[in-house]
Amino acid sequence: xxxxxxxxxxxxxxxxxxxxxxxxxxxxxxxxxxxxxxxxxxxxxxxxxxxxxxxxxxxxxxxxxxxxxxxxxxxxxxxxxxxxxxxxxxxxxxxxxxxxxxxxxxxxxxxxxxxxxx
Numbered sequence: 731x732x733x734x735x736x737x738x739x740x741x742x743x744x745x746x747x748x749x750x751x752x753x754x755x756x757x758x759x760x761x762x763x764x765x766x767x768x769x770x771x772x773x774x775x776x777x778x779x780x781x782x783x784x785x786x787x788x789x790x791x792x793x794x795x796x797x798x799x800x801x802x803x804x805x806x807x808x809x810x811x812x813x814x815x816x817x818x819x820x821x822x823x824x825x826x827x828x829x830x831x832x833x834x835x836x837x838x839x840x841x842x843x844x845x846x847x848x
Contacts, residue, residue: 751779751781753783753787753788753790754794754800756778756779756783756791757771757783757788757791757792757801758795758800758815758819758822758823758826759778759779759823759827760774761801761814761815762820764814765804765813765814766813767810767811767812768785768789768811769810770812771783771792771813772788792813795819798818799816799818800815800816800818800819800822800823801814801815801816802814802816
C-alpha cells in the first residue's frame with residue numbers, strides 16, 4: 731500500500747473496479763462515438779474509463795457483441811477492420827447506462843443521508 735492507505739479500502743476498491751468494468755459495455759460506449767477499429771477502441775476505452783483492454787479481452791468482447799447483433803463489422807481498411815454500433819446496440823447501451831445512472835444516483839443519495847459524503 732502506498733502512503734499508509736487503508737488496506738481494506740484498497741482491496742474493496744480493487745474488487746469493485748474489477749467487477750464494474752465490463753469490456754462489452756466499454757466497447758459499446760466507445761463505438762457510440764462512431765466506427766472504430768480495435769486499436770482505436772482500446773485507446774478510446776483507456777481515455778474514457780482508464781481501463782486498458784488486452785487483445786484477448788477486446789476481441790472476445792467484439793465477437794460476443796457482434797454475435798448478439800449489438801455491433802457489426804465494416805469492410806476492412808488496409809488491414810484494420812472497423813466496427814460500428816447497431817440500432818440494437820445503441821438501445822442496449824442506453825438502457826444499461828440509464829440503469830447505472832439510477833444506481834449511482836441512489837447510492838450517492840444514500841451516502842449523503844448516512845453522512846458519508848459531501
